Every structure is written in structure tokens, then in C-alpha cells.
Amino acid sequence: MSALESLPMAKALNAGLRKAMQDNDKVLMMGEDIGPLGGVFRVTEGLQAEFGDRRVMDTPLAESGIVGTAIGLAMRGYRPVCEIQFDGFVFPAFDQITTQLAKLTNRHEGRISMPVVIRIPYGGHIGAVEHHQESPEAYFAHTPGLRVVSPSTPHDAYWMIQEAILSDDPVIFLEPKSRYWPKGDVDLEASGRPLHSTAVAREGTEVTLLGHGAMVSVLLQAADLAADEGTSVEVLDLRSLSPIDYDPILESVRKTGRLVIAQEAPGSVSVGSEIAATVAERAFYSLEAPVLRVSGFDAPFPPAKLETLYLPDADRVLEAVDRALAY
Amino acid sequence: MSALESLPMAKALNAGLRKAMQDNDKVLMMGEDIGPLGGVFRVTEGLQAEFGDRRVMDTPLAESGIVGTAIGLAMRGYRPVCEIQFDGFVFPAFDQITTQLAKLTNRHEGRISMPVVIRIPYGGHIGAVEHHQESPEAYFAHTPGLRVVSPSTPHDAYWMIQEAILSDDPVIFLEPKSRYWPKGDVDLEASGRPLHSTAVAREGTEVTLLGHGAMVSVLLQAADLAADEGTSVEVLDLRSLSPIDYDPILESVRKTGRLVIAQEAPGSVSVGSEIAATVAERAFYSLEAPVLRVSGFDAPFPPAKLETLYLPDADRVLEAVDRALAY
Amino acid sequence: MSYTDATLQLLSPAGALVESDATAPYLPFVEKLTDDELREFHRVMVLTRAFDLEGTNLQRQGQMGIWVPSLGQEAAQVGSGFAMRPQDHIFPSYREHAVGIIRGLDVINIVRLFRGLTHGGWVPEENGNFHIYTMVLGSHTLHATGYAMGVTLDGKAGTGNPDTDEAVITYFGDGSTSQGDVNEALVFAASYQTPELFFLQNNQWAISVPVSRQSRTPLYLRAGGFGIPGIQIDGNDVLISYAASRKFLDETRAGDGPRFIEALTYRMGAHTSSDDPSKYRTDEETAHWAALDPISRFESYLRSRGEGDDFFRDVATEAADFSEDIRRRTVELGVPPVSDMFDNVYSEPHPQLAEQKLWLEGYEAAYAQGGVGE
Amino acid sequence: MSYTDATLQLLSPAGALVESDATAPYLPFVEKLTDDELREFHRVMVLTRAFDLEGTNLQRQGQMGIWVPSLGQEAAQVGSGFAMRPQDHIFPSYREHAVGIIRGLDVINIVRLFRGLTHGGWVPEENGNFHIYTMVLGSHTLHATGYAMGVTLDGKAGTGNPDTDEAVITYFGDGSTSQGDVNEALVFAASYQTPELFFLQNNQWAISVPVSRQSRTPLYLRAGGFGIPGIQIDGNDVLISYAASRKFLDETRAGDGPRFIEALTYRMGAHTSSDDPSKYRTDEETAHWAALDPISRFESYLRSRGEGDDFFRDVATEAADFSEDIRRRTVELGVPPVSDMFDNVYSEPHPQLAEQKLWLEGYEAAYAQGGVGE
């Protein structure tokens, strides 16, 4: 029998981090304002009080320094978990992430590992100022040496953060910040699935919808609306953006013959592009319509008052579903 | 009548830069070792002697500083051309490029422009050490606010660098370093085509090959070999990676029904992914085979002695052509 | 952290003029100030605080998504703001509302930014060379340095004429000093001897992180290591802020190379409206700094010079009207056109984006639902 | 740039011991050295130079893609290298061949790197804690600082026992001091008071750019601005390099916080085998520094202490054999297996990459042509 607890994602992450720190005293937290403040989203709340300021460190204000020193700590045998305060502030650390963190295992001919997790609250829907609503996953998913994941539910958040910390490879852990607050059931006993797996969030037969993070709830909403109109839609939760678990996607597409991918990030050269290209190649004879992408526009994330126009919503997803069905 | 001159790409770029500096005294060069040394590839050779060290600046050794101060100079009315010494060293400047350079026009509600060119020698085939053979184009092509181009011939290099400098938008100018030395005819009178256009490098009927930079010569070589075996191959030179000029690509694919995209960069979430996804969508009924991609593997660029195995060559392209034809 | 021996101060917390060997080089700048100019200092500090309180209220009432208060830092900003000359350029962080007011910025544009109508809000040319706010900490210090390099290239500094020679000033916080970009800005500024003043407002905190985490040594010493003269001033003393900034700006515009000022002040309010200072700092600390309040200190000074109630009452009235005006215009602000999302990205035509704009327009036309307001 | 008044020196260019108030704190470290230890200094400097010349030859003959010489910087590296204790960790840039030799690295691994067989070449654990070279300038200084933070967390510094307390040393060049990462490393090191020595080899040039472009003030002063004690030494004097490094390493391992040394030296050779110094520096300058050669200077000192020809001849012979051995083993080096390209990227299984590896193996099997050797 399993112990279910209803938690918002922020608290599920907090519980997952606490568990990871209890299980292994090499696990450290580093970041800006993660100590007494508990992080601007309170994901690390109470951890410094419980584990002390040597294991939960408020660092100097420098992202490259945070990731660069985390690398050194990993070389020393620690397992640092870095918090980047907002998606748009990961770029000062981009050099350390792409030229160092992602490549050091390879540079050492596979003889050292880099168990560093970089947590990034990402995505829109919170009406914030510039740099606080972006979806930078493509930059990381394109970078060999990194693993990239994003939970869409409190249950996955609780387990995936622990699995990411257990991984001996660097993991970019993308937290859909607009999903921090809604509650969901967390099974504290069992994860149910491996870290790098695509999950079926809802079964359907006519069209497959695929997304990750905050988009999954939008897709489920679209599936409900479609159902009202008599269309049976399957919804897949990508969960792992690198590597991508293609089998469930191909399986679903072979069944439905139609795929619509939704993402908040600008569509050009995106994770959605990759999946669309690969599915179009591998399911060539199964597709009854081209793979359609519903993405953020190829423009910077707009001022808050325009965000609802920028972000794909259920209506825009359904418009694509209609187009797919029209083929 | 037109004045043809046979030049290697490095000298064609040098001539283009000189012309741009003569035409507009707001044009500046900034970078590491671009002065007396003329750049490690000698692309700026003689420019400091001709224009002085105020217009051709050897900067302190800091890429973020180079791009960040170039932005300030652009705000002052200058048109800086920054040289990044090698592809792998652009990442310390990544924050200034993505959060500042790419977004400042938008941040100013379109009321200022950012005429900054960032020249990056990129790609493999030169047997160099780590960070000296990478193809980072996907990172820039995914970033709204940037324009990304790459010439494959001395003629295009001469004209595209001048057009990039004339652009009021930031342009990432990718120079295929393995093509710096082979000579080619440069028409000093006329460019022949706009900056952001895809060009037909060779006409054919059965399969379309698409690539940019150093890949174009590989594709032409593959086309020759295919011709020997009686297959008529069309070769397209992408030239502009952002925005992408799709019409010539779609036109070609509607004719041939088959598209193979070749690139040195890791294939996942790449420019090739974007084009494959878009062509599969827009030419859905014309494709007789899935769009196939021949890319660098999803691994860091390997040590020099393994580079020939990493880089797509004519044989690997032809293997894909065979697969495409087999559908 | 509190004042060190090195901290320059012209006004004691009680509001008395400090005359000493240390202040001797700075007093002359203050002695040149007219009564009207001194009144202006007070007036702008009060207007700024009123604007700040109004901003906090408007945000609480949902009229803005976020508010970034300058409460407590008025003296550092007003002193340095009045030290600039018309031709100077300012690269602020995101808290320098007082400087904006001094440079003639219509502060409703700051409201537009924090209301989520724009990522910027103005262009420097039309607003006293006051550049837009930057959210990515420290990155603007490199823009300031590059701009100052351009001033030198134009031969617009170092001619010896302070009325035409240009200087650049950039503001940043104690936390930002840890960013690589700020240090690279110091490298470039020193290397190219830019006409530039680095103005650090050390308000003791980077959100919840105390300055002691960023540096164990006074931050004004950082500049010396790069070969840039630096001093530490009492940032709650508007007179030293003015005098030191005036002196350094005129030295740097004269071609003497970059300068650095660390102004010790305190963020009396929350970091932003989203912040909860009770989680990380004590009431004692806040009380300690409240006693050093820049406005009341300067008011005592003015009164000691014979300034009467009428003036202070008039300023208070003006401030109330100013707030009222902001409030009225804020609630009247409309939403930006959808086209802003596409048309502002590039200076030149961009087919891909134009296509997406067209698609959205068609989509919006077809589907009544969705979009703004929802 | 040449030596400043602040430059510490224990050996004059003529090879005479310098005894002064300034050198007093450092002389005791040298007096403790045995004759054998002094001979080791000479021996490793000569071996390093021989290795360096052999590397240059091998590259010219196409046996390596590139060579990065340490010619002229032997004293800075050998002095600091011998100052370390067995438990210390070293984060080099890409030029510290002498330190590698001292720590027991089989230098054929450096050849493997520059021959294009690997991006690294070794693991620190098996090579005297000598970490691999880093090509992205300055990024390794943050790794060193993070590693040193880990030493503190482990309680392995500051116990007062120099034989077990660990210290970290990181090497970087004058050009690299302009990188944000190096400055952020100083911020973190000062903030966490890491047991760490920043060892700057100021060899006057960053490829073709003189140090004057990076800084107009001596670089050792940079550290003070971050609250880190720094000194400037004659980097061509192996004795001061040893004494100063020994002193600072033992202070920092004892828990006194980070330290900084600027060693003034000169890159006698080209930046790398791809470089052409004639384009940017004069023969006069090179001649000036040749006269300050670290090896001949130290040889004069040893001879003044009675060391005879036999010793120097034996070392020369050993160096010749050493080069010969490197040459022999270099030409015998094979090519890495294709699997290296895929198997080393991740520590845990990665289906996507495994698939690509499988594809390439099949492809290679099918097509005889293409691939390695071609």
C-alpha cells in the first residue's frame, strides 16, 4: 500500500531535497537567497535551519561562480544542487555549464563523474518582468554531456529531483514555476517510472498531444475541451528533454497518426523541432498529418500584459488539433 | 562587366572588412590579437596599420567585456565588429549576447538599433584541440533578436560580411575556418543575392542536399560522386541560418521529393532539426521520403585524431542519399 | 556593516556640517551651492519618497506586478544625480528613480515597466540621457564602459571644457560587485581610461544576502586593485554624495580616467514588493538605519540654515499632488498593442516574425476568446 | 613591463643571494633546503626545458598538432611546484609542464593531449593531484576554489598540522586576469576563506597582447581589492618562487585564508607552435629577458656553492635520455578507439548516444572507406 500526500510542487520539491540531503551527506545546496529566505519561491525553505549553512549555502551573487565552484566541489566528492533564481539568469553561468560541467567527464576520458544538479524555475504565466518567464531548455537539450528534465506534477517533482541528485551526470532540472502552487497527490513510497521516460498523461485515440512542464496541464485542458466536441485526444508528458524517450511517443503516433507538440519556448530550433523532425522520420508511414508545433513566438518573452498572447493556451492547441484532423 | 578576383576566404573577409571600414568610419573592430597579429587566422591583417588602434582594438582578454562594451559603443552610434577567437570561446559572452545584444532593441520598444557583428571562426576539419572545432549555430539560431549567417565561398564571404555590417540588427557571422584557405572567384562589383537567402549551389532532380559553411563543399563532392553513379543531386547553400529562407528549399523539395540535411553540429535540437521539421510540415504531400539529417554525433567534438569519424563526409551523406532513394 | 574610518561625511546624522582635513577637498563644492539648489536637493528627495510610497501602494492594489523601492537611498541618488552635467549619460540598475526624476524622466514610464506594459519604457535621448533599467545584474556596467569608450573616440572628453566634456556614470549594488561583468567593466574602464564614474550603492543587502557574503573588505578598495581611484562615502548624506560625485565626474570628464564611489546606505524597504525582509534581518538593524534617515538629516541642516516651515509644507503639498497625479495616470494606462510583441524585435524586416504576426492576427480575428484581458 | 620596486627576489640575475629586510621573511625557507633538494630544482628545470624543446621538435615534425611551450617559465613553476606538499591539489592552465613532472605525471600524457588523442590525458588521483589542463581561460580557477571549499567542508585544512592539512594552488596567466571567472574565483575564495593559493604567471604577453592592455597597475594589487594578501615576485628566481609559495601555501593550509602571488616571468618561446611572435615583439625585449634566464641564474648560484661540472653534465645526459624516451614513445602512440567518442560522455547509460555509436559501428563495418587514418 502507498502513502499519498497532497502537496503543491514547491513543497514536494522541498520534501525531495530534504530527503536527498538526509540520505547522503555529500548533497549540498548552493544559490542566491536559498538560506534564511528559503529561495524566492521557498523551495529550499527550512533546509538551512535543518542542515546548517555549510550544506545550504547562500553564495556570492555570481552564477558563473556558483556553477564553477559546484564543479570543484563535485571533483572533491560532493553532490551540489545549484539553484538559479530565475530562468533568465542562467546565462552568466552558460560557459561553465556548456564548456565545463557538460564536458568534464568526457575530458577525463570518462574517468570522473559530474553529479551536479542545476535547478531552474522556468516558464511564464506569472506576469513577471523580463528574464523571469523564459523557457531556455533548447540551449541545454542541444548540449552533449547534459541531461535535461522537467516535472509537470508534484509527484514527479518529488521523485525526479531525488533521481536527478542520484544521477552521476549533470542534470538541468527545469521547474515550471507556474505549477509551484497547485496541489497534487504525491506517492511517497514509489516513483512509478524512471527519470528519463515519457509518460502517458491521458489516453486517447485520434490525436497525440505532447508537452512538458506547465504545458501538460494546458494539454489536459485542451483534451477535455476536445472530448466535449467528441475528439479523443492522447496526452503525453515528455518529462525528459534530453535524452528523449521516443518509444512511447512513436507508439502513440502509430496509434493516432497525428501529433501536436506544445511548448512555451520560441519554436525555432527548439526541443519541439527536434521531436517533430525525429517523429516525421521514424513514423513516416504512420503520420496522417504533418507534426504540428504550437510554440512561443520567435520573439523575446513579452511584457506581462501580453503574455497570454505569447503563451500557447488550450485554444491555440485545439486550433492545431483541428488543422491536424483536417488533413 | 564584373571584376573577378581569385581569393581565399580569409583574404576575401579581410577585403570586405577593409571596404566596410573605408565606407563608414563608425565601423570598429574589436577582439583578441586582431591588431599587430592580424588575428590568429589573419582575417584582420593590416587593418590596424591602415585604420589605427582606435578603430582596430586589441581588447583585454574577456569575451563578455568585448561584447558588452561593443553594445555600449553601438549605443553611442558606432558599428562594432567583434572577433571571437574560436567557436568554443564565445560562451563567456553568451549572457551579453542573449540577454542584452539580442534583446536591447526590443527592450527599447524598437526605438534603438544594435548594429553589432560578432565574427566567429567555427567548425572542424583543422585537427585542433578542444573548443577550437565546434559549431555553436543552434544556440544563436534559437535566440530571438539575432540574425545568423555563414558564407561557404570567398565571394559570399566578401559580400556577406559587408551586408552584416550594414545591418542595423545584431548579426552572428559564422566563418567556416576550414574554408579560410581554398581560393575562389570573388566578384568585387556585385553580390548577386541578398544576405538572408538560400542559394542553389548545384542543380539536380532526384535528391536535394542542404547545408551551410564547410558542409557545402562536402555536399558538392557528394553530388559529384552521386552523378558518377547516375543520380542527379541538387545542392542548396543555406547561407542564412536565422531567418531561414524557406522558399528555395521548399521549391527544390517539391521537385525532388527528397531532402538530406548535413551539418557538423550535434544533431539534437539543431538548425537541421528545425529545417527538417518545417519542411516535413510544409511539404508534407511532396516528400517521398522522410527528411534525413546527417550531423555531428550528440557528443562533444572529439580529439583531432577522431574528427574524421565525427564529421559528416561525402560517404556519410551518400549513405543518407541511398536511404532516401530507397523509400 | 556600518561606516568605517574611511567613510567620508559632510553632514553628521544630526545634520551638522563636518569640517575636517578629510572633508576639506569636498567642502568647496558644497559652498558653491545656492540656497535654491539646496532646496532642490530636499525637494527631489521628498518627491522621490512620495513616488516610492505611491508605487508601493499601487502595487499592493494590483496596479503593478512588482515594485522596486528606493526608500532610504534618496541621498545617494539625489546627490550624485545633481552632480551630473546635462551632457552626461547615466546607466542605472533598476532602483534609481530619483536620478530619473532629476534627469527629467516622466516617471510614469517606470510605472509602465513594473506594470508589465514594456521591458524598457523610454529612450535616453529624450530623457536627459537616463538609460533604461537593466534586470540582469551588472551587465549594464559594461554598456556604460563601452559608451564611455565611444565618448573618448569622439574626442568628447578631456578637452578641458567641463561644460562640453562628457562623462558617464553607472549605478550598481553591493551584490552586483560579485558579478564577472562588473569586474570586467573595471578592467576595460582602466585599460581604456574611460571618462566614467562607477557609483556603488552599498545598501547592505542583496535581497536576503548581507554584503559580508560578497566581500570581507570594504568594497571601495576593489577599485584600487584595478588601478581605479575609489572612495567610500556616507550614502545617506546628500552633500557628500553631491560633492564627491561632482569632484570625480569632473576629474573623469577632464580625462583623468575612471573613478569609483562606494556609497554606504540602506534599503529601508523590502527588496521588492515580492520580498519579506522579516525572514532575514532584524528590527534593530532597520531602526539603526532609520535614525540615519537621509531626508530628516538634510531637513535639520536646512533648518539650521534658517529654512522655515513654509518651504517644507510646500514641498509636502507638491509631493502629495505628484503622487496623486501618478496614481491617476497609472490607472488610466491601457494595454500595449499585440504588434509590440513582433514589431520591436528587429530594426529591419524579418519575414519569419512577420509571418507569425500575421498568423496571430488571423487567429485572434477568428477566435474571439483568448488573448489580452483574459 | 619589468620588475617593480615591490618585486621580491632572492637570487640576483648574477645568481647571488639577496639578503635584505624585504627578503628576510623568505630566506629561512631557503636555508632549510638541503643540497639534494637544490639539485632537484636544477634537475627538473633542465628536464622541463628538454621536454619543451623535444615537444617543439615533435610538433614541427608533425608528431603533434600543436605545442605549448613553457620555455623561460621554469623557475616560477619549479619553485612553486616543490613548495607544495603531497596532499595538495593543483589546478593548472595549460603550460605547467614542470609542475606535472614534479607531481609525478608521466608527461607522455601531455603529448597525448597535444597530439589530438584526448582532451585531457590523465586523472589527478593517479598523478600527484595534478589536475588536467584547461583551455577555456580562467574557468579552472573557479573549480580550484570550489575544490578548496570542499577541503574546508571536510575539515582538512586549518587543523594546524601542515603534513595533513590540504591546500589548493591554481595557475593562470596575465591575460586571464581580465576574465570574469578569475575575478569571481577571488570573490568566492575571499568569501569562504578557502585554503588556496592563486599563482599568476605574468609572462608579459597574452599571445600578441601586452600585459599593459590588461592592467595599468601591477596585477598583484588586484588581490588586495578582494581582501586577499598578494605579493609580486621575480618569477625567474626559483628560490623566491619556492620560498614565497611555501610560505603562502602553509599560511593558507593553516586556515589563514587565500593568498595570491604574481610571478614576473617571460614567455621566451612562441605562445604556441602556431604563433609568430615576430609580428608583435622585438628582439631587444627577448634579449633582455634571455639575460634573466632562470636556469643559468640558478646554475651560477649552485656553482657559487661549490657544485661541480659532473653534476651538471649528469643532468644534461639525463635530460637527453628523457627527450629521447619521449620521442620514442610519442611515435609509438596509437589512435584512440572510436568508442572513446561515445563511451566517455556520460557516466550513466545514454540510449541516444548508444544508438548513434551502434549506427557508426555498423556504418564503418559496411563502408571500408572513411574514418581514422584517412
Ligand SMILES: Cc1ncc(C[n+]2csc(CCOP(=O)(O)OP(=O)(O)O)c2C)c(N)n1
Ligand atoms: C544575473 C542576475 N542574477 C540574479 C538576479 C536576481 N536578483 C535581482 S536583484 C538581486 C539582488 C541585487 O543586490 P544588489 O546588487 O546589492 O542590488 P540591490 O537590489 O540591493 O540594490 C538578485 C539576486 C538578477 N536580477 N540578475
Ligand SMILES: Cc1ncc(C[n+]2csc(CCOP(=O)(O)OP(=O)(O)O)c2C)c(N)n1
Ligand atoms: C575564454 C578564452 N578566450 C580566448 C582563448 C584563446 N587564447 C588561448 S591562450 C590566450 C592567451 C592567454 O594569455 P595568458 O592568460 O597571459 O596566458 P599565457 O598563454 O600567456 O600563459 C588566448 C587569448 C581561450 N583559450 N579562452
Ligand SMILES: [Mg+2]
Ligand atoms: Mg544591495
Ligand SMILES: [Mg+2]
Ligand atoms: Mg601571459
